[in-house]
Amino acid sequence: MHYLDYIADTFILVPLAAIILNNICPKKFAEANFHLLSGVVTVFQMLAVVAAFFLMSENHFSAYPFSVLGKAISPQVGVFNLTSVSLVFLFCAGLVSFISVLIAKRTIDANKISYVNLLMTLLIGMNGMLLVNDLFSLYVFLDVVGISSFVMIALFRSRTDLEGSIKYLVISALATIFILTALSFIFMQTGSLSYDVINSNLLKIAVHPLNVMLYFALILLIAGFAIKTGVVPFHSWLPDAHQSADTSISVLLSGIVIKVAGIYGFVVLTQLFAGVPAVQVSLAALGILTIVAGALLALRQDHFKRIVAYSSVSQMGYILLGLSTGSMLGLVGAIAHVFSHATFKSTLFANAAALHEQTGTLDINEMGGLQNRMPVTALSSIIAFLSTAGIPPFMGFWSKFLIITALWNTGHKILGGIALCASILTAAYFLRLQKKVFFGKTPAKLSSVSEITGSIKFAEILLTAITSIVGVLFPLILLYLQSLNLV
Amino acid sequence: METIIYISLAFLLSFCIMAVMSRSILKSAIYLAAASAALGVVMFLLGAKWASVFEVSVCSGLVTVIFISAISLSNMKIEDVHKLYDDKKRMAYLPYVLLFGGFTMITFVLTKDINLTVVAQSTMEDFQNIFWNTRMADILGQITAILIGGIAVIVLLKEGAK
Numbered sequence: 001m002h003y004l005d006y007i008a009d010t011f012i013l014v015p016l017a018a019i020i021l022n023n024i025c026p027k028k029f030a031e032a033n034f035h036l037l038s039g040v041v042t043v044f045q046m047l048a049v050v051a052a053f054f055l056m057s058e059n060h061f062s063a064y065p066f067s068v069l070g071k072a073i074s075p076q077v078g079v080f081n082l083t084s085v086s087l088v089f090l091f092c093a094g095l096v097s098f099i100s101v102l103i104a105k106r107t108i109d110a111n112k113i114s115y116v117n118l119l120m121t122l123l124i125g126m127n128g129m130l131l132v133n134d135l136f137s138l139y140v141f142l143d144v145v146g147i148s149s150f151v152m153i154a155l156f157r158s159r160t161d162l163e164g165s166i167k168y169l170v171i172s173a174l175a176t177i178f179i180l181t182a183l184s185f186i187f188m189q190t191g192s193l194s195y196d197v198i199n200s201n202l203l204k205i206a207v208h209p210l211n212v213m214l215y216f217a218l219i220l221l222i223a224g225f226a227i228k229t230g231v232v233p234f235h236s237w238l239p240d241a242h243q244s245a246d247t248s249i250s251v252l253l254s255g256i257v258i259k260v261a262g263i264y265g266f267v268v269l270t271q272l273f274a275g276v277p278a279v280q281v282s283l284a285a286l287g288i289l290t291i292v293a294g295a296l297l298a299l300r301q302d303h304f305k306r307i308v309a310y311s312s313v314s315q316m317g318y319i320l321l322g323l324s325t326g327s328m329l330g331l332v333g334a335i336a337h338v339f340s341h342a343t344f345k346s347t348l349f350a351n352a353a354a355l356h357e358q359t360g361t362l363d364i365n366e367m368g369g370l371q372n373r374m375p376v377t378a379l380s381s382i383i384a385f386l387s388t389a390g391i392p393p394f395m396g397f398w399s400k401f402l403i404i405t406a407l408w409n410t411g412h413k414i415l416g417g418i419a420l421c422a423s424i425l426t427a428a429y430f431l432r433l434q435k436k437v438f439f440g441k442t443p444a445k446l447s448s449v450s451e452i453t454g455s456i457k458f459a460e461i462l463l464t465a466i467t468s469i470v471g472v473l474f475p476l477i478l479l480y481l482q483s484l485n486l487v
Numbered sequence: 488m489e490t491i492i493y494i495s496l497a498f499l500l501s502f503c504i505m506a507v508m509s510r511s512i513l514k515s516a517i518y519l520a521a522a523s524a525a526l527g528v529v530m531f532l533l534g535a536k537w538a539s540v541f542e543v544s545v546c547s548g549l550v551t552v553i554f555i556s557a558i559s560l561s562n563m564k565i566e567d568v569h570k571l572y573d574d575k576k577r578m579a580y581l582p583y584v585l586l587f588g589g590f591t592m593i594t595f596v597l598t599k600d601i602n603l604t605v606v607a608q609s610t611m612e613d614f615q616n617i618f619w620n621t622r623m624a625d626i627l628g629q630i631t632a633i634l635i636g637g638i639a640v641i642v643l644l645k646e647g648a649k
Contacts, residue, residue, distance in 0.1 A: 148635055
């Protein structure tokens with residue numbers, strides 16, 4: 001077996017082993033050290049991705065098929081496949097899960113063992129989605145992600161938790177019905193759900209003008225993944241789910257779940273249906289609508305987490321625009337924005353956790369002048385906002401730059417112009433947020449507030465460093481990836 | 488054979504509507520079992536014999552037993568078992584909407600040249616190979632789904648937790 005086999009197996013087996021370990025340990029020990037076990041697993045995932053990246057580039061593998069537990073590799077359906085795109089998502093999954101653990105260490109007082117179990121099953125679901133090369137297997141792991149997320153949102157069983165989770169469950173179930181129906185139509189047309197077979201068969205079928213079933217399948221697939229991503233007009237579940245869940249879970253939902261369950265589905269869709277113009281037109285329309293509507297809705301909110309949730313909705317639109325170009329530059333921009341969004345959005349949720357822990361509220365009208373009392377939170381929030389708005393030299397600037405350049409190069413100048421102008425809206429709602437929370441006069445009841453300490457502060461500093469350093473070094477990173485023929 | 492398939496599909500649709508519309512959770516569970524049995528018949532006639540076996544034994548049998556056990560163990564009062572709808576008039580039209588939608592879809596399919604009855608290839612002899620080699624990813628996914636089910640029961644139904 002190649003070393004890559006051992007590394008690739010760990011993406012599924014390590015979280016599974018963690019669940020077993022979490023439940024066989026004595027309960028008090030497991031609860032006291034819940035953050036250690038889950039933290040180790042998430043850091044291990046990030047290190048495994050880095051190791052896999054260097055091994056793949058050294059051996060000039062663009063993709064690496066493998067089977068868990070070292071069975072004979074077969075190019076048939078059911079085998080996992082490690083690609084450069086899935087490596088980025090896997091790293092983001094590890095990073096955001098690690099941030100969630102850091103936040104949970106402070107915010108979660110009960111159900112710690114269940115939190116670890118659910119985080120590990122969520123990780124298995126996401127990793128599985130990113131590694132399979134068959135649409136039905138993708139659907140199975142998509143369901144795993146959906147159920148894990150639903151239970152995590154309802155973890156503390158308060159009325160608001162249950163309301164948000166039921167809303168998510170019902171709408172998510174609709175998405176899975178759409179996707180499963182689409183899979184059945186695709187199977188009837190192509191005779192297989194393996195990516196390779198679909199890719200080779202679909203172009204022959206797609207050009208037939210009266211292939212109603214295929215276009216119906218496309219509509220259902222796009223609708224299903226749009227619901228999972230939370231793009232407009234399928235976004236109604238997202239703000240309520242984010243607001244009602246504990247912040248350690250909100251960071252997972254916004255930071256990685258909507259990307260893996262939704263955006264990665266769109267990445268697969270654009271690669272399978274590469275020759276079908278209707279896909280690109282649909283994604284462009286959804287993308288531009290989402291960017292503008294999400295930003296306008298964020299302007300109206302007064303709850304910190306709801307503003308951040310609507311911001312996530314808006315930023316997903318940029319990723320869809322990048323994918324809609326159908327070009328390599330657009331894909332690179334979209335994947336880069338997945339990474340940058342994971343970092344700056346996780347920063348903002350870490351800020352939300354810090355503010356809630358120290359002030360007891362997330363209503364921005366009840367805050368003010370906290371920059372002197374919480375300087376680390378304020379600075380990290382400002383850097384995250386600048387990155388979100390696409391201000392150089394932060395990571396968000398580069399990813400948006402690539403997307404808008406891709407739009408321009410492929411002749412979508414108007415869409416590029418609208419996306420550029422929408423950054424002004426992004427700046428507007430975040431400036432309002434920053435002004436109300438960190439500047440101005442401090443209310444009397446917050447006069448004794450001090451900076452957050454411990455794991456949440458570490459999370460803020462870590463993410464700010466990543467956003468800044470990767471942003472400054474991004475041109476060099478891009479050149480390095482070009483030298484490896486990965487972009 | 489096609490006639491039996493269409494009759495089974497009609498039963499499937501009817502039992503599904505009755506499961507959703509029923510005001511008794513117990514009756515909903517029984518209607519769901521009947522719907523699974525009808526689906527099992529359709530699967531068997533289309534050649535997916537193993538899928539039919541699993542559908543009837545697990546979905547129609549085991550899951551129904553679990554539902555009925557849970558309902559009986561919950562010590563609910565009989566009046567609490569009945570669901571109450573606030574918008575009875577709107578819900579009353581739902582079966583007609585579903586039947587109209589089903590009729591439209593069937594008409595659409597019959598008028599277009601769409602081959603619906605795709606008979607599954609025989610998989611009896613290579614069942615083991617498919618389960619443990621070809622569909623390994625799905626098996627791992629299902630194991631994880633079962634794990635989540637157990638965790639969800641603990642999280643959502645544990646007594647004393649807020």
